[in-house]
Amino acid sequence: MTEFLQQLINGLAFGSILALIALGYTMVYGILRFINFAHGDIFMLGAFAGFYLAPKIAVVIPLPSIAGAIAVLFLAMLICAALGVVIERLAYRPLRKRPKLTVLITAIGVSLFLEYAGQFCFGAAPKRFPDILPGLPITKIGGLSLNSNQLIVLAVTLILLLALRFIVMKTRIGTAMRAVSFNPEAAALMGVNTDIIISFTFALGSALAAAAGILWAVNYPSIDPLMGILPGLKAFVAAVLGGIGNLPGAALGGLIIGVVETFVKGTRWSTCADAIAFAVLILILLVKPSGLLGKKEIEKV
Amino acid sequence: MKFRHAKTFLLGAIALGFLASLFADKINPYWLFIFYDIGISIVMAVSLNLINGYTGQFSLGHAGFMAVGAYTSAVITNQFGNLNFLAANGIFAAALLAGGLAAALAGLLVGIPTLRLRGDYLAIATLGFGEIIRVFLQNMDTVGGARGLSVMHGWTNLFWGFGLAAVTVYVVASLVNSTYGRGFIAVHDDEVAAEAIGINPTKYKVTAFVVGAFFAGIAGGLYAHSKQFLTPGGFGFMQSITFVVMVILGGMGNTVGVILAAILLTLLPEVLRKLSGIEHLPGFAAEHPLGWIGETRMIIYSLLLIVLMLTRPQGLFSFKKSSAPK
Numbered sequence: 167m168t169e170f171l172q173q174l175i176n177g178l179a180f181g182s183i184l185a186l187i188a189l190g191y192t193m194v195y196g197i198l199r200f201i202n203f204a205h206g207d208i209f210m211l212g213a214f215a216g217f218y219l220a221p222k223i224a225v226v227i228p229l230p231s232i233a234g235a236i237a238v239l240f241l242a243m244l245i246c247a248a249l250g251v252v253i254e255r256l257a258y259r260p261l262r263k264r265p266k267l268t269v270l271i272t273a274i275g276v277s278l279f280l281e282y283a284g285q286f287c288f289g290a291a292p293k294r295f296p297d298i299l300p301g302l303p304i305t306k307i308g309g310l311s312l313n314s315n316q317l318i319v320l321a322v323t324l325i326l327l328l329a330l331r332f333i334v335m336k337t338r339i340g341t342a343m344r345a346v347s348f349n350p351e352a353a354a355l356m357g358v359n360t361d362i363i364i365s366f367t368f369a370l371g372s373a374l375a376a377a378a379g380i381l382w383a384v385n386y387p388s389i390d391p392l393m394g395i396l397p398g399l400k401a402f403v404a405a406v407l408g409g410i411g412n413l414p415g416a417a418l419g420g421l422i423i424g425v426v427e428t429f430v431k432g433t434r435w436s437t438c439a440d441a442i443a444f445a446v447l448i449l450i451l452l453v454k455p456s457g458l459l460g461k462k463e464i465e466k467v
Numbered sequence: 468m469k470f471r472h473a474k475t476f477l478l479g480a481i482a483l484g485f486l487a488s489l490f491a492d493k494i495n496p497y498w499l500f501i502f503y504d505i506g507i508s509i510v511m512a513v514s515l516n517l518i519n520g521y522t523g524q525f526s527l528g529h530a531g532f533m534a535v536g537a538y539t540s541a542v543i544t545n546q547f548g549n550l551n552f553l554a555a556n557g558i559f560a561a562a563l564l565a566g567g568l569a570a571a572l573a574g575l576l577v578g579i580p581t582l583r584l585r586g587d588y589l590a591i592a593t594l595g596f597g598e599i600i601r602v603f604l605q606n607m608d609t610v611g612g613a614r615g616l617s618v619m620h621g622w623t624n625l626f627w628g629f630g631l632a633a634v635t636v637y638v639v640a641s642l643v644n645s646t647y648g649r650g651f652i653a654v655h656d657d658e659v660a661a662e663a664i665g666i667n668p669t670k671y672k673v674t675a676f677v678v679g680a681f682f683a684g685i686a687g688g689l690y691a692h693s694k695q696f697l698t699p700g701g702f703g704f705m706q707s708i709t710f711v712v713m714v715i716l717g718g719m720g721n722t723v724g725v726i727l728a729a730i731l732l733t734l735l736p737e738v739l740r741k742l743s744g745i746e747h748l749p750g751f752a753a754e755h756p757l758g759w760i761g762e763t764r765m766i767i768y769s770l771l772l773i774v775l776m777l778t779r780p781q782g783l784f785s786f787k788k789s790s791a792p793k
Contacts, residue, residue, distance in 0.1 A: 201587045260777055267525055268780050270587050271715060275772030278708065282765040395704070399598075402591060441602040444595030451592060452580050 168309035173432050174425060179316040179385065181424020182323035186378035187401035188408070188416035189330065190371030196347040196411035197367050200266055203273035204253060206398015207280035208246050208372045212379025213295065213389045214288055215242040220296045235298040239322075239380050243373040250372025251365045259361075277398075284391030292390040295383035319381045326377055327417060330370070334413065339366060347411065400427070400443040407450050409460020418458065473641055480633030481626075488626035499625070501737055503693040506628030507686045508729040510635045512713040513722060514682035517639050519711065520719035521648075522675040523655030524582065525590040528597030529683050529710050534702035535573045535600065536566035536684025537691040538610055541618045544692065559622040563631070563688040570684025571677045573600070578676035582669055597707055604699040615698035623693035631689065635682045640722055642678065651675055655720070705765075712768050715775060718782025727784050 187209050194202045216238050220229060223241070227234040257276050261269045305312040334340040345353040346363045354360050382397065383389050404423045408415025423443055431439045450457065491499060511529060518526045540562040547558055581592040605613045642648045650671045653661040658668050691697055709732070717728030775783065 201591070257773055257777075264780070266587065267523075268776050270525065270590060271711075272773055272776040274708070274711075275769045275776065278765060278769035279773065282763075282769060286763070286766060399591075399594070403595075406588075406591075437606050438602055441599045444599050447595050448580065448592055451584055451588060455584070455588070 169432075172310055173428055175310070175312065175316060177425030177428030178421060179319045179424075180428055181404075181421035182320055183378045183382050183385075183420075184397065184401045184404050184424050185417040185420025186323060186326060186374045186381070187397060188404040188420045189327075189413060190375045191402050191405040192408070192410055192413060192416040193343075193367050193371045195405070197343065197350075197364060198258070198262075200258075200269045201273065201402065202258075202368075202371075203270070203398075204276040204280055205371065205375055206394035206396075206401065207277050207284070208250060208375040208394070209379045209382070209397060209401075210284065210389075210391060210394030211249060211280065212242050212246045212376025213383040213393065214284070214379075214391075215245045215376065216298070216380045216383055217293060217295055217389060220298055230297045230300045232300070235384075238298050239377060242380055243376045246376035246379075247369035247373040250368040250375075254365060254368040259364075281391055281395070288391055290391065292388045295387040295389050297387075299384060315385050319385060322377065322381060326374060330374070330413070333370070339363070343367060396440065403443045403447040406447060407457055409457025412457065412459045412461075415457055415459035473637055477633055477637040480636075481630045484626045484629035484633070487629070488624045491625055500693065501733065502625060503623050503628045503689065505730055505733045506625075506632045507689050507693070508710070508713065508733045509632040509726055510682050510686035510689070511710045512717070512725045512729040513632075513635050513639050514679040514686070515710050516714050516717070516720065516722060516725045517643070517651070518675050518679040519714050520721070520725070521639075521643050521655060522651045522672060523719075524672050524675065525587075526593040526676070526679070527590050527704070527707050527711065528577070528593035528595075528600075529679070530702040530704075530706035531597035531600035532570040532573055532680040532683035533687035533690065533706075534604060534697075534699065535680075536563075536570040536687030537697055537702070538566075538604060538616065538687075539569040539684070540566035540688035541616055541691040541697060542610060544620050544622070545618065547620075555620070555622060559620070559627070559692065563627075563685050566688035566691075567681045567684040570687065571681035573684075574677045574680025575673065577680075578673040582672040582676060594704060594707075597702075597704060601699045601703055604702075611697075613699060615696055618691050618695040618697065620692055621695050623689050628689060628693075631685055635685075636722060636726065638678070638682075652720075709768070712772060715772065716783050718784055721782060721784065724782055724784030728782075 187205065190205050190208070191202060194200070194205070219238050219241050220234075223229065223234055223237050227237055229235070229238075253276060257272055258269060261272055299315065299318065305314070305317075332340075334343060342353065342358045342363050343366070345356065345358055346360050350360055353363075378397075379394075382393075400423055401420060404419035405416045406419070407422060408417070408419030410416075423446065426446065427439050427442050430436065430442050494502075511533065515526065515529045518524050518529075543562040543565055544558060550558065577593065577596045581589060581596070584592055604610065610616045643651060650661070650666045651674075653664075653666050654668045654671045661671075662668055687702075713728045713732050714725055716732065717723075717725030
């Protein structure tokens with residue numbers, strides 16, 4: 167029982183990182199109806215932004231400290247938000263009226279470019295992410311050991327999810343986002359500037375991915391330019407599992423994938439863990455392609 | 468594209484491959500291995516073109532089928548010791564066929580469930596299947612798992628390499644130009660409309676998938692008996708992308724363009740390496756069919772993809788006024 171709970175906590179921490187990435191996929195899909203393949207690499211760039219920012223921030227705010235960690239997190243989110251907007255502007259916007267496959271191939275190109283340009287600039291060898299959080303003592307409850315980093319991952323994820331929910335549901339720009347995702351033409355006719363809304367969506371998604379990158383690096387401190395591929399794909403699976411285009415679905419899907427994979431890692435099939443997410447994907451696409459919380463779309467001719 | 472003199476082309480190419488193989492010992496082994504790579508790339512790219520180009524189904528798992536063919540044929544030929552010329556080629560042909568059939572079976576298993584999906588979903592599902600095949604091979608101890616599998620016989624030669632490339636081109640071109648084959652293009656152009664005139668899109672998609680996978684399996688067999696060493700990591704996502712880039716560069720649904728792109732993209736890294744003066748050891752970097760995956764090569768590929776999609780989505784070698792890929 168203790169081991170079960172322990173694995174559950176590990177799985178939730180891993181899953182909440184996937185959930186943060188999955189939200190970016192789902193938001194972009196909800197508005198533009200295409201898979202932003204490069205999203206996993208924004209996650210990687212978030213971790214690297216933190217890696218290069220930490221020594222600079224340490225000059226102003228001594229690290230490791232809570233305030234310093236928050237500064238690193240916010241600056242990395244800001245940088246990646248800007249990057250997301252730039253990528254959308256340069257690579258995706260000129261293709262908006264073109265066939266979907268063209269955009270998908272471009273997205274794959276952008277993803278490869280970020281990975282290999284990253285290898286070129288940062289070097290291919292894994293780097294050690296600096297300690298930006300003070301190491302709190304490991305909390306013991308019964309037989310459970312709670313790593314302070316895991317608690318922080320869960321807390322930060324919860325805060326970001328609530329902030330996202332507030333932005334999307336309560337603010338003017340969030341209302342506009344929902345309007346564009348519902349019907350872009352009608353939204354444009356009602357005076358919504360769709361270009362700005364799409365840029366904002368990319369900024370929001372990329373910022374969440376950057377936060378996920380920092381949280382990941384705090385938990386698993388070895389970072390390299392190809393680290394975004396697998397978490398990115400798994401997060402995409404999570405988004406599909408929850409019903410792509412659906413925000414609570416993405417969060418739920420992330421948690422499910424994280425927990426399932428962690429449990430498989432605890433068994434003797436641990437070497438197959440990477441295939442689990444894909445098996446889940448194929449299963450869900452066969453049984454309920456619209457996802458757990460998604461609505462069925464009917465194709466009109 | 469109308470394919471005139473198809474049979475002449477087929478026989479001519481096979482005869483040429485046979486003639487060239489007689490003089491193989493006069494050719495520098497370094498170039499010989501590059502010629503094998505070119506033949507393998509042509510088989511892979513042309514068969515992927517049937518799925519991605521003509522039928523319009525975006526598959527990102529082609530290297531997975533190649534892996535199935537490579538491992539199947541290698542396991543078969545590893546059962547035999549030294550054989551005389553005729554027996555060796557007979558066994559090799561049978562092993563290649565078995566590899567192709569195993570890959571076709573894998574294609575059928577993958578195709579039936581996933582091909583109900585469309586566009587981006589299909590791309591991700593095929594990517595997922597490619598990864599599952601890789602993880603599966605990594606956990607199979609009988610074929611060496613992650614340590615890799617040694618292949619005893621280096622039976623690939625110019626005759627097999629170019630002969631099979633010619634057969635692939637012939638079969639794919641003839642299939643697409645047949646009455647039956649028009650269905651592929653109909654599915655590509657408009658699935659709903661194709662269904663409305665009585666074409667069963669799923670059947671066509673599965674057919675394209677199985678035929679494509681069959682040839683990918685054959686290419687895998689050629690690869691296995693050229694490099695003589697297999698690792699599951701050599702058949703990953705990046706490898707699939709390499710073949711996708713060939714198809715897109717050549718122009719989706721343009722066989723001649725795709726062949727040119729396959730040749731170009733196989734030669735390019737070699738030329739780049741010659742220019743930078745790095746020594747090549749045949750079979751040394753056996754992990755990748757093209758011998759070498761360099762950072763700069765992938766940066767060039769990715770930029771090529773983006774720029775092509777932005778400016779020339781019909782491909783580099785497509786000069787006809789054709790419709791953009793869907």
